Structures are given as structure tokens and as C-alpha cells.
Amino acid sequence: LAKQGGNSRFQFYVASIDQEIRERKQLEKDLSKAQANREFHLVYQPQINLENRRVIGAEALIRWEHPVRGLVPPDDFIPVAEVNGSIVEIGQWVLDQACWQAAQWAADGMPLRIAINLSAVQLRRDTIVDDILDTLERHSVPANRLELEVTETSFMTNLEDAVEKLHRLHQAGISIAVDDFGTGYSSLTYLKRMPVQHLKIDKQFIRDLLVNEDDTRIANTIIDLGRSLNLSVVAEGVETAEQEYYLTQRGCKLAQGYFFSKPLLPDDFETFVAGFHQKIVENNV
Ligand code: C2E
Ligand code: MG
Ligand code: MG
Ligand code: MG
Numbered sequence: 001l002a003k004q005g006g007n008s009r010f011q012f013y014v015a016s017i018d019q020e021i022r023e024r025k026q027l028e029k030d031l032s033k034a035q036a037n038r039e040f041h042l043v044y045q046p047q048i049n050l051e052n053r054r055v056i057g058a059e060a061l062i063r064w065e066h067p068v069r070g071l072v073p074p075d076d077f078i079p080v081a082e083v084n085g086s087i088v089e090i091g092q093w094v095l096d097q098a099c100w101q102a103a104q105w106a107a108d109g110m111p112l113r114i115a116i117n118l119s120a121v122q123l124r125r126d127t128i129v130d131d132i133l134d135t136l137e138r139h140s141v142p143a144n145r146l147e148l149e150v151t152e153t154s155f156m157t158n159l160e161d162a163v164e165k166l167h168r169l170h171q172a173g174i175s176i177a178v179d180d181f182g183t184g185y186s187s188l189t190y191l192k193r194m195p196v197q198h199l200k201i202d203k204q205f206i207r208d209l210l211v212n213e214d215d216t217r218i219a220n221t222i223i224d225l226g227r228s229l230n231l232s233v234v235a236e237g238v239e240t241a242e243q244e245y246y247l248t249q250r251g252c253k254l255a256q257g258y259f260f261s262k263p264l265l266p267d268d269f270e271t272f273v274a275g276f277h278q279k280i281v282e283n284n285v
Contacts, residue, residue: 028084030066031077035093039065042097043263046272047115047234047256050248055273057113057147059256060098061263062090082121091122095132099139099146101266106145110273115147115177120154124161129168143173147198150176152184155194163193170195177234182218191229198254199226203237206257210242223252 034040044058064072081087094116102114122128136143148169155162166176177198178191182205201222205215219235226233235247238257247255261272 024080027077027080028086031064031081031084031086034064034066035089037067039067040090040093041065041265042094042101043265044101044114044269045256045263046261046269046276047254048260050244050253050255053276055112055276056254057115058269059115059117059149059263060094060101061117062094078119082119085121087119087121088125091119092131092135095135096139099135099141102141102145103139104266105270106141108270110270111145112273113145113147113175115149117179118148118150118154120151120157123150123154123165124157129165132169132174133172144175147175147177149179149200151179152181152186152190155190156185159190159193163190163195167195170197182222191225191231196231198232198234200234200236201252203257206235206237206243206247207239210246219247219252220250223247223250227251 041063042060043063044060046055047057047059048054049056062074062078064074064077066072078087081090098114098116102112105112125131132146132148133143136146150162150166170176175198176194176196177200178194178196179200180202181199183202199222201219205218205222208215209219210216223233225231232254233252234254234256235243235252236256238244238247238255238259240259243257244255244259260276264272
């Protein structure tokens with residue numbers, strides 16, 4: 001390709017792009033087989049009410065156990081799935097699986113709300129509202145047991161369309177959260193028009209909450225915005241007792257993060273909830 005003795009950096013560059021394209025193609029190929037091969041599973045991260053320290057729900061997060069590469073993080077394959085369209089099928093599997101789990105937990109006396117991440121690509125589909133409502137019905141899960149996490153970018157391509165769909169979902173009883181709030185194209189206009197009930201403070205603002213003044217101010221602003229718009233605010237990525245303490249006294253009502261628990265397999269999640277609530281009982285007697 002590149003001339004010998006020529007620019008070796010250029011040669012290296014071409015080789016690495018070539019490599020990247022090949023890897024990406026391989027990833028897409030593997031991704032297309034992942035569902036049939038049952039390589040996906042969901043883990044659940046508890047969401048905590050900071051006022052009474054009870055688990056109010058769980059966020060379902062997808063995991064891909066690749067036969068050769070091992071665990072591939074969602075940030076590495078969800079964007080690929082969004083570009084090639086396979087997120088539609090994957091997203092429907094997530095919804096189905098999460099509703100099945102919600103029904104199981106309800107039957108076990110643990111009627112928790114489950115939040116799933118809905119991709120902008122899914123929201124753009126004409127059939128998405130019916131698909132979601134059908135899935136709930138199929139599993140006999142009441143709509144108020146489901147929360148959809150959408151990002152600000154979902155509203156950007158076609159605001160009218162997104163507003164209309166989210167209204168229908170909300171009217172059916174589903175709650176809507178804006179995920180990664182503050183990192184996207186935040187506009188107060190859409191917040192006013194969107195039927196959203198929760199704002200999730202992105203974990204990048206929580207990480208250095210107590211050491212970086214900008215992050216403190218951003219978190220404070222989101223908490224205040226939530227209060228004035230009557231939206232509940234969820235802090236994500238809470239890792240320390242100090243962060244929890246700060247957020248609690250600042251008026252943030254909900255949180256999730258490694259401080260409470262990492263995302264867990266269903267059995268471990270049940271054990272966690274039982275133990276967490278037992279601790280409250282013990283501390284109160
Ligand atoms: P997200 O929805 O903002 O999820 C929060 C991410 O933060 C999760 O990463 C979670 O494991 C991680 N996390 C939770 N607590 C902590 C903490 O205390 N510290 C740190 N450092 N991280 C924490 P995960 O599971 O790797 O997911 C990454 C992203 O992939 C998600 O961000 C979401 O955008 C996307 N994703 C995951 N599952 C799905 C899915 O089923 N469908 C779609 N469309 N996207 C998904
Ligand atoms: Mg999320
Ligand atoms: Mg998030
Ligand atoms: Mg995210």
C-alpha cells in the first residue's frame with residue numbers, strides 16, 4: 001500500500017483503520033448471532049429512596065457474554081447496534097425479559113418498578129408504543145411497574161413525534177426518565193413539553209461531586225430544577241457515603257450506584273433487597 005521507506009506513520013495509520021473496520025465488521029457479525037445463541041442477559045441495579053432507604057425499583061442493564069471475547073460492555077456494542085438497526089430486536093428482547101422478571105418478582109411478593117433504557121432508534125419506530133403496551137399485557141405487568149429511560153438526543157430528530165409517543169406511554173401509566181441528564185442537548189423547552197417524571201443526574205457529575213465545584217453546582221442546579229418542575233431527581237453513580245449524605249441533605253430523593261450495589265443477577269438482587277430492608281428494620285428497633 002504505502003511506499004516502502006515512505007511515511008511509516010501513514011502506513012501504520014492505514015493498517016490500524018483497516019484493522020478497526022475488520023473488528024467492527026466482526027462485532028456486527030457476532031452481534032447478529034448473539035440473540036439466537038442466548039448470549040445476552042440482564043442485570044439489575046437497585047434504585048434507592050434516600051428518605052426511607054428502601055429499594056423502590058431496579059434499572060435493567062444488558063450484558064453480552066461473547067463466546068471468545070468474554071463480557072462486552074454495552075457502551076461498546078449498543079452504539080453499533082443502533083447504527084445497524086439490530087437495537088430494535090435487542091431492545092424488544094430487553095423489554096420482554098425485564099417484564100418477565102417484573103412479573104416473577106411481583107409473584108414473589110416484590111412488586112418493584114423496573115426501568116429499561118430505550119434507545120432513540122427504538123423510540124423512532126412507528127410501532128413502539130403498541131410494542132411496549134403489548135409486552136406489558138403479555139406478561140400481565142401493570143404499566144406503572146415500568147419506567148423508560150430516554151436520553152435528550154431522543155428528542156432531537158423529531159420532537160413532535162417523541163412528544164406524542166411519550167404522552168401515549170405516559171397516559172397508559174408508564175413513567176419516563178431523562179437519562180444522563182446534563183450531558184446532552186439540554187433544552188428547557190422540551191422539558192416543559194415532555195411528559196417526564198424523573199431526571200437522572202449523569203454519573204460524571206456525581207463522581208467528583210465533593211471535589212469539583214463545577215460538578216457540585218451542576219448537581220445542585222439539576223436538583224433545584226427538578227424541584228421547581230416537580231420532577232423527581234435520581235443521582236446515578238453514587239459511590240461513597242459522603243456523596244449520599246450530600247445529595248440527601250441537598251434534597252435529592254433517589255439514588256443508585258456502587259455505594260448501594262452494583263448491577264446484580266436476579267437471584268443476587270432478591271438477596272440484596274431482603275438484606276437491605278432487614279438492615280432498616282434492625283436499625284429502627
Ligand atoms: P446508563 O443507562 O446511564 O446506565 C448507568 C451505567 O452506570 C451502567 O453502566 C451502570 O452499570 C453504571 N454504574 C452504576 N452505578 C455506578 C457507579 O456507582 N459508578 C460507576 N462508575 N458506574 C456505575 P453499563 O451497565 O455499562 O451501561 C452503560 C450504558 O449502556 C447505559 O448507561 C445505557 O446507556 C446503555 N445500556 C445498558 N443496557 C442497555 C439496554 O438494555 N438498552 C439500551 N438501549 N442501552 C443500554
Ligand atoms: Mg439508564
Ligand atoms: Mg445514565
Ligand atoms: Mg449512559
